Amino acid sequence: MKALSIIFNEQENFDDSCLEIFTFIKSLDKKNIEITNLSFGGDKKYISKLPVNKNFYVELSEDNTNQIDILKTIENFLDDNTYDFIIFQKDDFSNYIAPIISYKKNYAYIPDVKQTYSNSLENIKFIRPVHGESAEGIYSVKKNNPIILKIRKNSFEKEFLIPIEKDITELLLDIDKNKSFTIIETFKTKPEGLQLDEAEIVVSGGRGIGGKEGFENIKNLAALLNAAVGASRAAVEAEWIEPGHLVGLTGKWISPNLYLTFGISGASQHLAGCSNSKNIVSINTDPDASIFKYSKFGIVEDCNKFIIDLIEEIKKTS
Amino acid sequence: MKICVCIKEVPDSDVPLNNLRIDSNNLKVLPIENISPIVNGFDLNAVELALKFSESIENSTVSIISVGTNLTSDVIKKPIAMGADEIITCDDEKNVNIDVHGTALVLSKLIKKTGPYDIIFSGRHASDFDMATVPFALSEMLSIPILNIVKTIKKEGKKIILERIITDGYQLIESKLPLIITAGNQVGDPRYPTLRGIMGASKKKIINYTLDQLEITSDEIESKVKLENLYFPENENEVEMIQGSDSKDKAIKLISKLKESGII
Numbered sequence: 001m002k003a004l005s006i007i008f009n010e011q012e013n014f015d016d017s018c019l020e021i022f023t024f025i026k027s028l029d030k031k032n033i034e035i036t037n038l039s040f041g042g043d044k045k046y047i048s049k050l051p052v053n054k055n056f057y058v059e060l061s062e063d064n065t066n067q068i069d070i071l072k073t074i075e076n077f078l079d080d081n082t083y084d085f086i087i088f089q090k091d092d093f094s095n096y097i098a099p100i101i102s103y104k105k106n107y108a109y110i111p112d113v114k115q116t117y118s119n120s121l122e123n124i125k126f127i128r129p130v131h132g133e134s135a136e137g138i139y140s141v142k143k144n145n146p147i148i149l150k151i152r153k154n155s156f157e158k159e160f161l162i163p164i165e166k167d168i169t170e171l172l173l174d175i176d177k178n179k180s181f182t183i184i185e186t187f188k189t190k191p192e193g194l195q196l197d198e199a200e201i202v203v204s205g206g207r208g209i210g211g212k213e214g215f216e217n218i219k220n221l222a223a224l225l226n227a228a229v230g231a232s233r234a235a236v237e238a239e240w241i242e243p244g245h246l247v248g249l250t251g252k253w254i255s256p257n258l259y260l261t262f263g264i265s266g267a268s269q270h271l272a273g274c275s276n277s278k279n280i281v282s283i284n285t286d287p288d289a290s291i292f293k294y295s296k297f298g299i300v301e302d303c304n305k306f307i308i309d310l311i312e313e314i315k316k317t318s
Numbered sequence: 319m320k321i322c323v324c325i326k327e328v329p330d331s332d333v334p335l336n337n338l339r340i341d342s343n344n345l346k347v348l349p350i351e352n353i354s355p356i357v358n359g360f361d362l363n364a365v366e367l368a369l370k371f372s373e374s375i376e377n378s379t380v381s382i383i384s385v386g387t388n389l390t391s392d393v394i395k396k397p398i399a400m401g402a403d404e405i406i407t408c409d410d411e412k413n414v415n416i417d418v419h420g421t422a423l424v425l426s427k428l429i430k431k432t433g434p435y436d437i438i439f440s441g442r443h444a445s446d447f448d449m450a451t452v453p454f455a456l457s458e459m460l461s462i463p464i465l466n467i468v469k470t471i472k473k474e475g476k477k478i479i480l481e482r483i484i485t486d487g488y489q490l491i492e493s494k495l496p497l498i499i500t501a502g503n504q505v506g507d508p509r510y511p512t513l514r515g516i517m518g519a520s521k522k523k524i525i526n527y528t529l530d531q532l533e534i535t536s537d538e539i540e541s542k543v544k545l546e547n548l549y550f551p552e553n554e555n556e557v558e559m560i561q562g563s564d565s566k567d568k569a570i571k572l573i574s575k576l577k578e579s580g581i582i
Binding site: 099103104108109110111125129131134136180185190233237243244249252268279281290296298299300306309313317 | 329334335338340345347442445446448449450457459463464465466484485486487490491492493494502503504541542543544545546547548549550551553555559560565566568569572573576579581582
């Protein structure tokens with residue numbers, strides 16, 4: 001079985017969640033497996049240690065890399081190489097490139113895969129959430145048809161890097177001179193404080209917080225716990241907090257050790273982004289709020305009052 | 319400027335989990351009660367973006383395009399009530415189990431038949447199967463480039479300038495036409511239909527093409543990917559509700575629970 005992983009990293013960075021891809025590939029077939037990696041950008045020190053048989057690297061020079069150039073590079077690469085599986089992970093580049101490549105190169109395409117099962121590679125089934133995470137679908141692919149999968153972050157264990165740096169073959173980005181669009185500038189607006197995907201604790205507020213003032217308490221509690229600040233779509237759309245804090249289907253996907261929610265009801269599209277948290281603790285006035293079904297501890301209380309008491313008590317005990 | 323927006327009729331996504339059922343014959347998640355379907359939320363954001371754009375350019379028309387089976391006329395006419403000009407569908411019973419591949423193929427034929435369009439809008443993904451694939455497949459089938467998750471679009475002379483949302487920020491982009499654009503909630507709330515709009519929409523005739531009229535065979539809409547089953551995942555989590563005399567008491571108990579279980 002031949003598999004290709006396609007990984008994107010910002011220049012000089014290495015997001016180790018890409019190591020989930022290799023655990024996933026190894027789960028597809030125990031023996032006879034040849035893994036090729038094609039990396040765009042990232043720290044070569046780490047990429048040279050990926051557990052793969054062949055390793056290709058394309059340098060990205062700036063923030064304004066155009067997807068069309070990446071597409072062209074992958075397309076040319078696939079002209080000379082065929083694979084049974086091509087695996088992407090959910091990120092801005094993959095969301096754009098994976099479905100297009102599947103059409104250009106006649107691969108079947110299944111996004112957001114969180115699990116597989118099979119008794120043989122020929123009968124393999126893929127599980128992905130549907131209907132905003134409320135249900136799951138089991139998918140199969142026509143026999144002998146090559147497959148492109150985009151896997152979900154935080155769904156698989158991370159494979160280990162190998163201890164030595166192995167050779168990487170460098171490829172050049174194919175620049176398409178007749179591009180239909182050009183990126184004039186990229187603006188990054190990272191949220192202040194600890195980043196959502198790095199924090200061990202995340203404190204989030206939702207509609208029940210009631211306004212911008214309520215988020216001051218969320219921020220205070222987060223600072224006290226060395227936590228990142230999250231929010232539901234309702235809170236972001238009401239402009240109580242910047243969009244960079246959004247947790248959910250269209251925002252960040254997090255898996256902290258502790259996820260503390262205040263005034264979040266638990267719409268399925270929010271649960272999509274937080275259900276991999278190890279421990280969820282929820283405070284809501286509505287005893288029937290669906291977030292409680294996913295929580296370890298639940299408290300029915302006015303969240304704005306409770307958060308002030310909680311801050312006070314934490315200060316006392318620390 | 320000739321503009322079109324691709325929309326999808328989906329089950330109401332606001333129905334809570336305990337009021338949903340699985341239709342195992344057609345492999346769909348549906349509400350238990352007879353709740354009217356809706357236009358996919360992100361598609362309405364796309365309609366809003368398209369209408370705003372069309373208002374800034376003289377002699378623009380906005381056509382709505384949709385594919386499905388037994389479409390609900392009042393539902394899919396909502397964009398007309400919001401201000402779009404016409405609605406074109408392929409409502410055909412053979413579309414009953416159509417997936418992303420078939421949908422994109424039928425949309426591409428409808429677009430070729432009624433176009434060409436300068437810009438094609440759609441939502442970033444549909445709330446029923448969350449595939450986020452149709453607009454990209456359409457881009458390949460029509461050989462028209464695509465920009466995803468666009469927040470604003472304006473015309474400056476011959477140039478089209480767009481703001482596209484990325485993780486942790488946005489990009490300023492200059493593009494040529496034709497172009498496919500997907501939109502999300504960042505566009506802002508879709509406008510409410512006016513009374514006049516609703517009256518106009520009720521009189522508007524839906525222009526329908528069958529698969530036969532589009533010369534599409536059932537084989538062609540068949541996908542390489544098959545949905546075999548749908549189920550509600552079991553939730554084995556058991557929540558412990560913390561009781562207490564007042565908010566302060568509950569806060570104290572929560573802290574000790576979190577410490578006991580080694581979470582903090």
